[in-house]
Amino acid sequence: MLLGPALVISAVLFTLGVAGVLLRRNAIVIFMCVELMLNAVNLTFVALAQRLGVGGQVFVFFVMAVAAAEAAVGLAIILAVYRHKQTVNLQNINILKG
Amino acid sequence: MTGTAVDLIWLAPALAFLGFVLNGALALWRPTAKAAVTVFGVGVLAAAFAVGVAVVIAFARLGAEAPVVFRYWSWMPVGALQVDAALQVDQLSAVMLLVVTGVGSLIHLFSVGYMKEDAGYARYFAYLNLFIFFMLVLVLGANFPVMFVGWEGVGLCSYLLIGFWFNEKVNADAGKKAFIVNRIGDFGFLVAMFIIFWATGSLDFGDVFARAPTLLGAGGGAVTVLTLFLFLGCTGKSAQIPLYTWLPDAMQGPTPVSALIHAATMVTAGVYLVARCNVLFALAPISGAVVAGVGALTALFAATIALKQWDIKRVLAYSTISQLGYMFVGVGTGAMAAGIFHLVTHAFFKALLFLGSGSVIYAMHHAYHATHSHEDAQDMRNMGGLRRHLPWTAGLMWIATLAIAGVPPFSGFFSKDEILAAAFARGSVQPVWLVFWGFGLAAALLTAFYMTRLMLYTFHGPNRTGAEAEAHLHEAPWVMTGPLVVLGVLSAVGGILNVPELWGGNAWLHHWLEPVTKPGAALLPEAHLSHATEWTLVAIAVAVAATGIVGAWRLLKPEALLPARSAPAERGFARVLRNKWYVDELYNFFIVQPLVWVSREILWKRVDQGIIDGAGVNGAARGARALGWLGSRLQTGQVGMYVALFVVGVLAILWRVTAGS
Numbered sequence: 157m158l159l160g161p162a163l164v165i166s167a168v169l170f171t172l173g174v175a176g177v178l179l180r181r182n183a184i185v186i187f188m189c190v191e192l193m194l195n196a197v198n199l200t201f202v203a204l205a206q207r208l209g210v211g212g213q214v215f216v217f218f219v220m221a222v223a224a225a226e227a228a229v230g231l232a233i234i235l236a237v238y239r240h241k242q243t244v245n246l247q248n249i250n251i252l253k254g
Numbered sequence: 255m256t257g258t259a260v261d262l263i264w265l266a267p268a269l270a271f272l273g274f275v276l277n278g279a280l281a282l283w284r285p286t287a288k289a290a291v292t293v294f295g296v297g298v299l300a301a302a303f304a305v306g307v308a309v310v311i312a313f314a315r316l317g318a319e320a321p322v323v324f325r326y327w328s329w330m331p332v333g334a335l336q337v338d339a340a341l342q343v344d345q346l347s348a349v350m351l352l353v354v355t356g357v358g359s360l361i362h363l364f365s366v367g368y369m370k371e372d373a374g375y376a377r378y379f380a381y382l383n384l385f386i387f388f389m390l391v392l393v394l395g396a397n398f399p400v401m402f403v404g405w406e407g408v409g410l411c412s413y414l415l416i417g418f419w420f421n422e423k424v425n426a427d428a429g430k431k432a433f434i435v436n437r438i439g440d441f442g443f444l445v446a447m448f449i450i451f452w453a454t455g456s457l458d459f460g461d462v463f464a465r466a467p468t469l470l471g472a473g474g475g476a477v478t479v480l481t482l483f484l485f486l487g488c489t490g491k492s493a494q495i496p497l498y499t500w501l502p503d504a505m506q507g508p509t510p511v512s513a514l515i516h517a518a519t520m521v522t523a524g525v526y527l528v529a530r531c532n533v534l535f536a537l538a539p540i541s542g543a544v545v546a547g548v549g550a551l552t553a554l555f556a557a558t559i560a561l562k563q564w565d566i567k568r569v570l571a572y573s574t575i576s577q578l579g580y581m582f583v584g585v586g587t588g589a590m591a592a593g594i595f596h597l598v599t600h601a602f603f604k605a606l607l608f609l610g611s612g613s614v615i616y617a618m619h620h621a622y623h624a625t626h627s628h629e630d631a632q633d634m635r636n637m638g639g640l641r642r643h644l645p646w647t648a649g650l651m652w653i654a655t656l657a658i659a660g661v662p663p664f665s666g667f668f669s670k671d672e673i674l675a676a677a678f679a680r681g682s683v684q685p686v687w688l689v690f691w692g693f694g695l696a697a698a699l700l701t702a703f704y705m706t707r708l709m710l711y712t713f714h715g716p717n718r719t720g721a722e723a724e725a726h727l728h729e730a731p732w733v734m735t736g737p738l739v740v741l742g743v744l745s746a747v748g749g750i751l752n753v754p755e756l757w758g759g760n761a762w763l764h765h766w767l768e769p770v771t772k773p774g775a776a777l778l779p780e781a782h783l784s785h786a787t788e789w790t791l792v793a794i795a796v797a798v799a800a801t802g803i804v805g806a807w808r809l810l811k812p813e814a815l816l817p818a819r820s821a822p823a824e825r826g827f828a829r830v831l832r833n834k835w836y837v838d839e840l841y842n843f844f845i846v847q848p849l850v851w852v853s854r855e856i857l858w859k860r861v862d863q864g865i866i867d868g869a870g871v872n873g874a875a876r877g878a879r880a881l882g883w884l885g886s887r888l889q890t891g892q893v894g895m896y897v898a899l900f901v902v903g904v905l906a907i908l909w910r911v912t913a914g915s
Contacts, residue, residue, distance in 0.1 A: 177897050186893075250891030 162203035169196035183234050183244040187227075194223050259312035260322050263343050266302045266309070266355065267390040273298030273383035281376035288375050295379030296362045299386060303355035310348045319769045320344075321460065323396045330399065337457055342396035346770045349594060349763070350393035350526055353601050357518045358386050360737035364609050365510040367734035368616060378418060378508065385411035389519050393526060398447050398457045401527075405443065405491065408520045409436045415515060416507040428503040435500040439490015446483035449476060463533040463773060472537050472777065481534050481541035485548070488524030493575050494552045494582060499838055501575055505567040509612030512567060517574045517608050518601040525578065525597050528585040532774030535585070542586050542778075543686060546677065549582025550693035555835070557700035561707070562824065562831035565632045566611045569708050573658065574604055576697055580673050583694055587687065588778040589676030590771040591752070591764040596669035598763075599748045603657040603666055606741035610651040613730045613738065614712060617644055621719060621726035629719075633818040634708065639717035643727035646735050648713040650742040655709050657745045659702035660799040662792075665748030670698065671795050672754060678791055679781035695798055702802020707810055715812025756788050 169192055176189030198216045205212035238244050276294045280287055313322065321344035330337035343351075362382060369378050385408060392404025409432075417429030451457055453476050454465045470477040488494065493501035504516045515521070528535055528545060535542050553576045560572035577600050584593030617640070618631035629636050641648035657664035660671065674694050681688035717724050729735065753759020783791075815821075824832045833839075888899075 174901060178894065178901065181894070246893045249893070253889060253891030 159203055159207065162199060166196045166199040166203065169193075169199065181245050181247055183237070183246055183249075186246065187230055187234065191223060191227070194219055256312075256316060256322055258316060259308040260316065260343055261324070262305055263309050263324060263341055263394065264326070266305045266351065267341075267387050267394065269298045269302045269305065270383050270387035270390060274380050274387060277376050277380035277383055281374075281380050285373070285376045288370075291376045291379050292366050295383060296359070296366060298383060299355065299359045299362045302386065302390070303352075303359045306351045306355045309343060310352060313343050313348055321347075321396070323460065325396075334455060335451065335457070337397060337399045340396035340400060340458075341394040342459065343394070344770055345767050346526070346529060346594065347393050349598065349767070351390065353598055354386065354389050354393060354519050357601050357605050357741075358389075358514060360740055361510050361514040361518070361605060361609065364513075364612065364734050364737040365508075367731050368510055368612055369508060372508075374418065378415075381411055381414045381418070382511070382514070385415070385515060385520070389523075392523055397459055398450065398462075401530075402443060402447065405487075405523060406440065408515070408523065409433065409440070409491070412436075412504065412515050412520055415511040416504045418507055418511065425506040428500075428506040432500040432504050435497050436490045439487045439497055442483040442486025442490070446480045446487065449480040449483065453477075453480070459530065463531075466533050466537060467773075467777070470534075470537055473539060474537070477534060478538040478540050481531070481538045482544060484527060484531060484534070485524075485541060485545055488527055488545075488582070489548065490524075491527075492521050492524030492578050492582070494524070494548050494579065495555060498552060498556065498575050499841060502568055502571040502834070505565070505571050509567065509608060509615055512571070513605045513608030513612065516571065517604040521574065521578055522581065522597045522601070525581040525585055525593055528582070529590045529594055529771070532585070532588070532590050532771055533777070536588060536774035536777035542588060543684075544586070546583045546586030546687065546690050549579040549584075549586055550677075550690035550697075551579070552576065553579030553583065553697035554693045554700070555579075557697045557704065558831055559834045560704040561700060562828055564634050564818065564832075565630075566614065566634050566637075566708065566712060567608070567632055569634075569704060570604070570607050570611060573607075573701065573704065576701060577604065577658070579697070580670060580694060583677055583690055584673040587673070587676045587680050587690075588775060589673060590774065591761075591767045592669065592672040592676050594767060595752045595763050596666075596673055598751065599657065599665035599669045599745070602741055602748045603654040603664075603745040606654040606738060606745050607651060607658070609734070609738055609741065610647050610654065613644065613647045613734055614640060616730050616734070617727050618719070620728075621723040624726040625720075625723045627720070627723055629723075630818055634711040635815055635818040635821050636718055637712045638715045638719070638812055638815065639713070640727065641713040642717075643724075644713075644729050646729055647738065648709075650738045651713070652709060653742045654745050655705045657748075659705055659803055660698055660795055661803070662796060663749060665745050665751075667795075667799075668749035668752060668754065668757075670694075671792060672752070674698070674795060675783060675788060675791050676781075678787075679783050680779075682783075683779045683781055695794065698795065699798045699802045702799045703806045706803045706806035710806065710810055710812050711815060715815070718815065718817045720817075756785060756792075 173189045173191075173193030173196060176192065177186050180186055180189065198219055201212040201216045201219075234244055237249060241249060243249075273294050276298075277291055280291055280294070284290070316322070321342040323340055323342040325338040325340040327339050328336070329339040362379075365378065365382065369375055372378065388404045388407025388411060390404070392401055392408060395401035395404055413429045413433040416432050417426045420426045420429070447457065450462055454462050454469050456462055456465070466477070486497075490497045501516060501521065505512055507516070535545065556572045556575035556579065560569050560576065563569045563572060577596070581593045581596050581600070584590070584596055614637065615631050618637065621627075622629055622631055653664065657666035660667045662668075674691055677687050677691040677694060681691055719727065750759075752761055752763035754761055823829070830836065
């Protein structure tokens with residue numbers, strides 16, 4: 157039933173996503189890593205759905221819908237920031253410094 | 255309620271208060287409507303006097319021994335402490351009521367002329383009416399707290415009127431000095447009230463005086479302490495040693511104010527208080543001796559200062575302090591009627607002297623104003639020979655001078671003689687009273703001397719105003735001389751009130767006051783003088799007065815006096831007297847300066863600025879800012895940082911959750 161390998165892959169994908177968010181500086185790349193984490197979670201939902209019922213698969217659709225909306229808003233923000241600062245390197249974007 | 259005119263007693267203070275409200279409103283919105291102010295200001299006082307006469311006549315017809323008390327509403331119902339807003343009419347308050355409204359009316363009338371050209375005319379009359387209201391509350395109150403309201407109120411009005419011309423700093427300072435010095439006395443009054451309530455469980459005059467002999471016991475510690483605190487209040491209000499220093503400075507106010515508040519009525523409140531509490535003072539022989547001793551010392555001390563003052567009003571101010579000292583000798587001795595008698599006659603002749611000096615100052619001021627001179631209009635060295643220009647004032651002030659000096663048959667002779675005789679009589683029981691009598695006699699000599707000096711330098715000898723100003727000197731209008739004439743008549747014949755049996759009189763005032771003074775007198779040792787001794791005392795008193803007057807007339811040379819501008823400074827002992835024994839300087843050095851130093855260096859700079867501002871207010875702000883600074887260090891603006899912390903947090907929660915299960 158491949159539940160074990162599926163969860164392992166999902167964990168690896170999630171860790172890759174977290175590492176990417178932590179280590180990369182480019183906003184686009186970080187954004188993609190966040191998507192990676194979402195999809196890792198989706199994979200967990202789907203894998204567990206065969207044992208725990210269809211609820212997990214329904215949830216995946218919600219996550220994908222939210223991720224789509226997030227992608228639209230997030231990319232628009234990144235575009236606006238780029239127009240303003242001519243860069244998407246997050247190290248240079250720190251005007252909220254206390 | 256008695257069903258007679260006595261029930262109208264509330265009208266007297268109410269009328270004065272109405273005058274205050276009306277004049278106060280005019281002062282705020284129509285200060286130029288002087289005719290209306292005159293009608294209200296003098297009218298309410300005349301009406302109050304009429305009410306007073308009606309009340310006293312009705313009260314005398316009742317023939318009541320006990321006071322007639324009117325309780326209007328419950329003021330302070332606090333457990334065992336039940337204080338009503340209550341007024342009472344008895345023989346003592348009747349006398350005070352007539353003096354306050356009667357002399358007050360005359361002085362209000364005089365003020366119409368004296369203050370005519372002042373821009374603050376309406377404000378002046380508003381304050382004056384308010385003063386009369388509080389003074390009536392003081393003398394009519396049926397318990398200590400109501401009396402205290404009046405006591406504080408007259409102090410407030412005194413402050414307002416001393417600093418009436420407040421745009422000159424010296425006047426405002428004099429007002430503040432009077433107010434602050436009186437605070438010390440008021441503290442004494444308050445503490446005394448606390449002790450009275452603690453010891454007798456009541457603050458009503460009737461209850462307190464009825465319970466005092468059984469609850470407090472003669473010569474007990476509590477009654478001695480409480481009467482001494484009461485007397486501290488009296489020394490403030492009635493300007494006795496050690497708190498007298500405010501009264502001479504109070505002369506910065508308008509002269510009619512000096513006559514009304516600082517001579518005839520308010521300053522006698524202390525004498526009234528002692529007479530009112532005669533039972534308490536009779537129970538505390540030590541306090542009685544202190545009252546009489548302080549009075550005698552003040553009488554002599556103030557009289558020495560009056561010898562060398564040049565300001566005509568200052569002489570009268572020290573004279574007032576000295577005469578108040580006499581009254582305290584009287585009431586301290588237990589001769590309450592004699593003290594009150596002197597209070598009444600003093601109100602007549604001292605009001606006359608002050609109003610007369612007001613008339614002189616008015617004339618001097620106008621003469622200097624007309625000639626654009628900036629000389630001091632109150633300095634006697636600038637006067638001289640004024641009797642040719644102010645014959646009425648001169649004549650009337652001579653009557654008052656003879657009265658205050660104790661020349662028979664003028665009013666002051668009878669009252670002063672009675673006080674001295676009472677002190678001498680107590681001397682046969684306790685010798686210390688002979689010392690007080692001696693002080694009083696010495697003060698009488700000085701009184702005759704300095705009053706003659708005042709008259710001599712003001713009205714006799716050559717004129718020193720300068721020829722140009724002299725041409726402008728003239729008598730004041732009738733509205734000012736009229737009250738002087740009435741007071742002159744009262745000063746001359748006021749002694750009729752209480753002609754002693756020695757002179758074939760019936761001692762009317764003495765018998766009239768007996769219902770009030772009897773409980774106290776019953777507790778004091780009997781002291782009687784033989785007629786031969788009394789005649790000897792009279793002879794001594796008259797001889798002393800005559801010596802003072804003739805001595806001054808012979809010794810002083812107004813011809814040799816120079817105007818204030820060119821006068822040389824005094825030397826030796828005269829300078830000490832001229833500088834009032836340096837008491838103000840001593841107080842300044844030993845009390846005011848250390849107090850200011852402690853306030854400024856410790857209370858202000860250390861406690862207020864250091865602890866309260868520094869540690870408290872600013873310290874809290876600094877602490878909050880430090881915490882905020884710490885928090886702001888976390889806000890780097892780096893998203894990576896936030897994410898890292900976020901991950902750490904999630905891991906911590908995950909670890910906590912999984913470790914728990």
